[in-house]
Amino acid sequence: MKLQRMRIEQLRQFRKPFVLDNLQPGLNLIHGPNESGKSTLVRSIRAAFFERYRSTAVDDLRPWGDSAAAPTIELDFEHDNRNWHLAKSFLQRKRCDLTIGTETYSEDDAEEKLAELLGYQYPKRGASKAEHWGIPGLLWVEQGTGQDIEQAIEHAGDHLKSALNSMVGEVASSGGDDLIETVRSQRDTLLTGTGKPRGDYLQLEKDRALYERDIEDLKGRVQHYQEQVDRLGKLAHDHDQAEAERPWEEAQRQLEEARTRYQQVERLEQQQVQEKATLAQIQENRRLLQQSKEHLEGLSRQLEGRKAELERAERDLRVAEAQSPAIAGRLAEARTAYEQAEKQRKLAGLLQTQERLEQDVRRLEQHKQAQTQNLAKAKDYHQQLEQARQQVRENRIDSAAVKSLKATANKLNEESIRSRTIATRLSWQLETSASLALNNEQLTGQGEQQLLEESTLVIPGVGTLGITPGGEELASTRRKLKTLEDSFAEQLKTLGVTSVEQAEDRLSTFESAERTLKHAEDLLKSVAPAGIEQLVSEQSEAENELERAKSQLQATPEPDQKENVPALEEAEAAFVQAGTTLDKAEADDREHQATLSALKQAWHNAKTEWQRLADEEKSPERQQQLSQITTDLANIEKQQAELQASLERREREIREARPEFLKQDIERYQNAANHLRQTQENRGRELRDIKVRLEAWGAEGLEEQLNEKEAELDQCNRRYQELHRRAQALDLLLTLLTEKRQALTRRLQAPLQKHLNHYLSVLFPEASLEVDEQLRPGTFSRGSELGQITELSFGAREQMGLISRLAYADLLREAGRPTLVILDDTLVHSDSERLEDMKRILFDAASRHQILLFTCHPEKWQDLGVAPVDIQASKEQSS
Template sequence: MKLQRIAIQEFRQFSGRLVIDDLQPGLNLFTGPNEAGKSTIAEAVRAVFLERYKASHLKDLLPWGLASGQPSVEVSFDLDGVACRLSKQFVTRQRCELRIGQAVFTEDEAEDKLAALLGFSRAARGPMKAENAGVPGLLWVQQGSTQEMRDSTGHAAQYLRDALTQLSGGSESAGEDALIAAVQRELRQLLTARTQKPTGPLAEAEQKLAALVASRAELQQQRQQFDDNIARLAAQQEAFDDAGRRRPWELHEQKAALAQQRAAALAELERSVQGLAQSLQVSEAELALSVQQEQGAVELEAAVAREREQFDAARAEVAAAQTAHAQAASSVAQFEQASAGASRALELANAAVTAADLRSQIEFYRAESARLEASIAEADKANEAVLQATREAAALEIDEAQLKRLVALDGELTVLRARTEAAMTRIEYRLSGELSVGDARISGTGVLRVDEEKRIGLGELGELRVIPGVSDLSAQLSALASLEARHAQSLQALGVGSVGDAQARHEQWKTLVAQQKSQAKILGVHAPQGIDALRTALASTAARLRTASERLASLPDVSAAPPLDDARRNADIARDALEAARKVLAQAAETRSTGVATAESLAAQLQRKEAQLADDAFRRNRSQWQANIIEQRVKVDALRTQREGRERELEAVRLDDPAAEAKRYRASAELARQEQHERQVRIAQLRSQLETMGASGLGERLAALDAQIEQATRRKDELSLRASALSLLDEVLVDERDAAVVQLRAPLTERLGHYLKRLFPQSGIALGDDLSPATLEREGRADLLDALSFGTREQLGILTRLAYADLLKTSGRPTLLMLDDAAVHTDAARRDALKRALIDAATRHQILVFTCHPELWDDLGVRLRALEDLKVA
């Protein structure tokens, strides 16, 4: 099958109509960047052949932004030398028409015919599924799926087997396959296909047997439990009767009562100890208060003595501070006089520096004024030259465009005059007499140009009629006259007599313009911002000169001024000394003030505390505090001795912890009563269970279950034996069929080897049952396809599809290969090998290659068709 033309309209990104014709029978390369529409073209071909035209899911084929579009695809192709055309319109006004030669098929009949021709099956409803794609799904590779082979080969496996059967000369036994299918159906009723686990009747038999065995085990467990319950009932009854005789709970209750009495005595002793502790705390607090009051009086006496000493020291410090303050004030006065003298010397030194700066500025301003006056003179001269050149250039200026037109007219006029001169009839004459030419007379020697019919009189001999031989001479003369008029008009417009005059005038104008620019540059050098700016700068410099001179005259006489650095250093030294003296004076004043304040404060505090010690009430209270201290110490010692004795008694009683013992004995009594009650309950439960189980007939039920288990075992063994026999028969039949398939695969294996040796010499591909590549065998090892790199699987995907296409072609099936960006993960060396394989396959098949890397495919010797060019066309 060879595509000849593809027409796509309102299909996804193609909102208009795209036509691709002149498709070659071999290799066709389509290039374009991402989203240029390459995959859309491939999808359009898939849709027109494979999709059902009435499918409702194809709304995604509508052009972008055009919800009311009518996607349609039409292809023209050749099938075994017969011209064919297929057209489909989707979404709205669906239609389908297939023409094969003179035969016309429409709608469902057309789609059934396509499926039979190309080797695929129609989807019952919805979109085309991968399992229905058949041969096109194998040979038409979508973007990013080159490396995926297993599913597409499996879906086309039946078509490939038919081709192999036709090529091998044998026949694949349909009866054998039917027998294998029948055996496998029977086997699948007993065992699962993948895990060989029981299913159907066999699983039911095993489940029934397992349930019966579990029931028997449960009954046996119940009988064992019956026997155990009889023994437990006897043991529980014996323990219940023994406890009823001993009654251990009563003994525990008696012990608990005695322990409770000891606990009450312990509580009374604890209360007595707490009372003594409280009395001791009160006495100790009273003693501490008396001691604290006496300690306060002692501390007051010590404070008075200490503060008297501090007051004497403070008065001595005040006297010393007053002496230091007087000395510091005298020093400050001396340093102030020295600092004032240094400041006057510094002012005179600064005035000397300022005078020197002003003299330097005066010299600079005088030099700048002279420079500006010279620049103004030169600038005026250059400005006058610019104005003169501008006036002269304006007088000679000529329109350059009109000059160009005049030169062009002059050239045309020269050429036309030469042509007219060449076309005119020339008669050279040398006469001894005189002849008439028209109304004129000629004689002597000359040249007569005949631009129209003329009569030459020969006297008695008659006359000659001269007719120019060029038929369009009159037209040339008319054109010449028109051109000469235009030429004269141009000369008049420019005000010149000839082209040479115009050109000479233009050259003079250019010379003057150049002079104008040259003088303008000179003016820019002298006055970059204009002559007015120079004059302004001159006036400003003169004003600054006057100001500097006036300032210099106002300065004092600086002939005796010291150096500025010495004056500044002396001033700094004097200022620092003055600041230091002032700080000393401030510190002495602060020390004097602080000493006076401290002495006054100490005098007031000392007077207040001495008055407090001399107070009669304070003396009486102090005597009372001292007497209370003696009495309270005796009382505290007695209470402490009594409390320690009681605490020793309490510690001895607490060692037995009577309250805990009472609680323990009560809990033991409760547990003994509860255990006796629980024994009574268990005895009743065991008697009830034994009565129930004894009446259920455990022995008869066990015997019936043993019979059912024997019957279920026989049924399960029968089904297992049947499953084993079917498995063995399936293995034998499949081995026989596989041996026949190996013979059928020979043509496909040969084609695979033909292409494979281009990339992988000395290697082979092992095929699976569905004829898809399973392993790559090379260098003594076999690698699963899934273990290979992405690029290697991609390359094998292309080569195997070429082999499948050869197989189908040889068996008479129509083939067409489409590769959409199929070798993007392939290195340069292997890509060259793939190209040679494609060139080889293109001699037998039509191949459409879509790529976004034209630079990698421009060496195949075929034309690269750019999508952008196709869109423009």
């Protein structure tokens, strides 16, 4: 396929017709700067083929703001030795016409013809997208997508296979892929992707398990039913037999017999128990008699004991009584000592009080004296203070006013001096007689006067001279002088002084008086901080206190024997000691009295006891009692012997009757009778139960149900087997078809690999690029490097993408398919060395295919060996 000419009109920036002709069969380099319309040309070629002429989704073709436009594209190309002319316009005028040699097609027919020629498809609706582009999608590389080879190959898939059919001849299958899809869809209704049953097939498998379970269950129940029937048969037989034989009645008879014998033994045992009780009573009696006898015989021994006790009590009492006088003596002694100590202590206390009072009087007298002195000083200081205060009052003057007065005086002085310098000086030296009158003032002798004002000098006899001092300055000086003089006089008056010196004297006097005042105040504060009145009252208080102390001292009695009195502490310690000794003596005394009375009581008791026993021992009743007891004892011993013999005899009798065995026999016969009866009753009950149960189960028709379930299972099984076989068959079929189809694809691999290697050897002499089963370039290896093409750098991927596309073009050409390669600003990421190699590759490919290379960098492609076409220039030519 060779594109010869293209013409576009009313399309984006090409509002006017634009023609690109003289396209070469090999390489064509078409360049123009950005915005020149390069991309529009590429878009136009795509639109001419891919977009439906009646599509409403091609607004991008419309020139900006021109809603009435009908974007039109005309293409002339040669394929298979025939000339094709395509004219397609969109939007406002939707048309498509195709002329092939002498045949003409229009509208949809024309479009289908084109799709068939190039191997692509149209979108059902909307704009054409990458998935519709088929083979052109692989050969026409859009800007910046050169590396995305995999996607393009996938979209080209079916078109590629059918296009390459002629190459692989008999192995390709017409409609084989559809067949695979049919088989797959049928298989997928039965099996999941991993080959597990699904849908009906799965349901049947589940149903089958369900049936099997039900059948198992029913079989179990039938079995149970049959067992119960057998049990019923056996029970009925046993029941009837037992009912005829009645074995429990024999057991009952034996039981009665055993009971009678046991009752006899029981009577014997009762007698035995009674006699044993009697024996016990006799024995108890005998023991009591024995005790009485022993008691009576023991009386004399007790009497001796009592006698000894009485003597011991007497002895103890006498010892205690002997101790009494000593204890009483010790008590009286302690009491005297205590009284003495108490007296001493009181005396010592009195002495101490007296001493303390004397000290107080001395201290208070001193204090009173100090107070009196302070008061005298305070009064003196107060007087000084009053004088100072008087002084201050008399000489009060404001120091700031004095300062101001001094400043005014200074200024006045300065001004006077200044006025003198500028004043008119009138000096005179008169004859002694002569006189002049200046301003009515007589001047004589010699002198000098400065004149600041207009003056009149009267020279007697001569007349009057008028003197007027000259200059403005003089007048102002004079005015200032006057002002200062007024101010000075005013200030003097205010201060009430006549001169500055007087003012200063007064100020000095005032300040000195103030210092004196401050000093007097401080002194007064030092002796009377709270004032003189306070000081006076404190003094009178001290006097009072002194009076009190003195009267107290007089009231205190004089102790008598002053020389023998010990210190108070000593007296107190002695007093405490004496108290303790007294306590101890009193306690000893009390204790002794208590012991004494206890001993007296003990002696008394012992005496009474001894008396009582002595009386008893001697009584005649006691002798009589003793002989009676001896007789009774003999009788009782005889009785006891008789009873014991009788007991032994009966014991033997009971033992020989074996009552424990008799008891067991009774239990055994009882149990046997009960058990036999119970068994029969149980049988009867079980019989009824089983009958009821069987009636209920029988009504369910278990075996008939089982039969039916088995039939259903069989049915289910058959259907399952059918589906199972079908699933197996479909699975096998799908596997085979897929395998064979893959084998076919592999056969296309070899030629593609050959073409790929051709280009790759230019780019990377030592490298290899494997084509996988989906005919995609996959594993790339170079030296020891090994990896997928997607792992390469962007530039390398773009280069690999391009050579893969060229290899496809070669393959398609061999299959007799049209090949047109369009590259839109491709290889921009290649370095100059690689670009050089790619140029060689492109030049080589161009010997087999027409290649349209669009670029905005014509300088990079200068050495491509073809004349570049400048869009800008062509545009101007066209217009």
